[in-house]
Amino acid sequence: MKKVVFSLMAIAGIVFTSCSSDDDENTCASCSLNVLGTTVVTEACDNGDGTVRLTVNGETQTLSGDDLEGVSPAEYVQALQDGCP
Numbered sequence: 881m882k883k884v885v886f887s888l889m890a891i892a893g894i895v896f897t898s899c900s901s902d903d904d905e906n907t908c909a910s911c912s913l914n915v916l917g918t919t920v921v922t923e924a925c926d927n928g929d930g931t932v933r934l935t936v937n938g939e940t941q942t943l944s945g946d947d948l949e950g951v952s953p954a955e956y957v958q959a960l961q962d963g964c965p
Contacts, residue, residue, distance in 0.1 A: 909957045911964030924960045926953040 908925040925933045931944040932953045948956055 907954065907957055909961035909964070911960055913964070922960065924957045926957045928953075932956050 908923055910921065910923040912919060912921045914920075921935075921937055923933075923935045927933055927942075930953060931942050932948065934941055934943055943956070951959070
């Protein structure tokens, strides 16, 4: 009987335990362009803290404040996504 009660409690614990939101603050967009015969891969990720992680061909830098020129990190990432063919 103890095993049945323990099993039911374990199952109830699993069923009623919720995870944090699956909507990560980190949203990313990537774009791959062929420029003069060379492929340029760009990825921008909103870090959720007012900064953007920008990676161009494997080189990464963090953009914030003045680097974003008055746009929000989400707008910056969206612009990359919208501008990619």
